[in-house]
Amino acid sequence: MISSKLARRAIISPSLLASDFAKLAEDASNIISLGADWLHVDVMDGHFVPNIAIGFPIIKSLRKALPDVFLDCHMMVQDPEKWVEPLKEAGGSMFVFHYEADIEDYEALIAKIRDNGMRAGIAVKPYTEIDETIYDLIKKDLVDMFLVMTVEPGFGGQSFIEDAMPKLKKLREDFPHLDIQVDGGVKRSNMDISIKAGANVLVSGTGLFGQDDAEQIMKEMKAGIDEVTASEEESS
Numbered sequence: 001m002i003s004s005k006l007a008r009r010a011i012i013s014p015s016l017l018a019s020d021f022a023k024l025a026e027d028a029s030n031i032i033s034l035g036a037d038w039l040h041v042d043v044m045d046g047h048f049v050p051n052i053a054i055g056f057p058i059i060k061s062l063r064k065a066l067p068d069v070f071l072d073c074h075m076m077v078q079d080p081e082k083w084v085e086p087l088k089e090a091g092g093s094m095f096v097f098h099y100e101a102d103i104e105d106y107e108a109l110i111a112k113i114r115d116n117g118m119r120a121g122i123a124v125k126p127y128t129e130i131d132e133t134i135y136d137l138i139k140k141d142l143v144d145m146f147l148v149m150t151v152e153p154g155f156g157g158q159s160f161i162e163d164a165m166p167k168l169k170k171l172r173e174d175f176p177h178l179d180i181q182v183d184g185g186v187k188r189s190n191m192d193i194s195i196k197a198g199a200n201v202l203v204s205g206t207g208l209f210g211q212d213d214a215e216q217i218m219k220e221m222k223a224g225i226d227e228v229t230a231s232e233e234e235s236s
């Protein structure tokens with residue numbers, strides 16, 4: 001079921017980019033049964049990023065196979081406005097556009113996403129600064145989730161860029177109730193860094209899919225979230 005606003009305890013949104021596309025629905029359903037909270041769907045247009053990944057017909061099939069799962073769609077596209085209706089028709093739950101894309105009017109884009117029944121998120125690349133325009137949009141309650149990329153968008157399997165953490169930390173300090181996602185190189189071994197900085201939605205692709213012990217990794221990730229949350233609550 002599509003959840004309402006998240007609590008501060010972190011959730012896991014596995015990135016389907018790392019799944020086996022020949023058995024996408026099976027991999028997606030399996031990772032949900034292991035305890036994933038959302039599914040992260042990477043849409044690329046070959047312009048904003050030098051790659052092409054999952055498209056609307058595939059999302060539509062996925063939605064048919066998993067009618068109740070929250071599909072967190074990361075839109076790595078140059079012209080986000082053009083793709084709002086296609087994503088809504090395919091069954092996306094959240095439309096996360098890149099701040100660096102070609103956008104004339106951020107508020108109009110967000111209104112269009114919300115009018116189409118989806119949540120609206122903003123993503124930034126690892127070295128993009130969070131400026132006043134972004135702050136204003138968050139203060140006006142126009143951002144349902146903020147995504148801080150921890151790899152350059154376009155490809156799975158890259159290394160986590162820790163340089164993105166200070167801006168995430170500052171965002172968390174300034175907005176205690178904002179949902180903040182991290183995406184790129186996030187694994188069981190390094191996820192504590194992002195949670196401690198303030199992330200509460202963890203995307204992990206190659207850290208989960210294709211791993212022989214995905215069940216155990218998922219258990220450890222959940223236990224790791226509980227540990228960090230408990231120690232943060234103790235120290236606050």
Ligand SMILES: O=C(CO)[C@H](O)[C@H](O)COP(=O)(O)O
Pocket residue numbers: 015017018040042074151152153154155156157158183184185186203204205206207
């Ligand atoms: O947005 C992405 C790439 O642009 C992917 O979601 C991301 O890279 C996840 O994969 P991994 O955990 O393997 O890094």
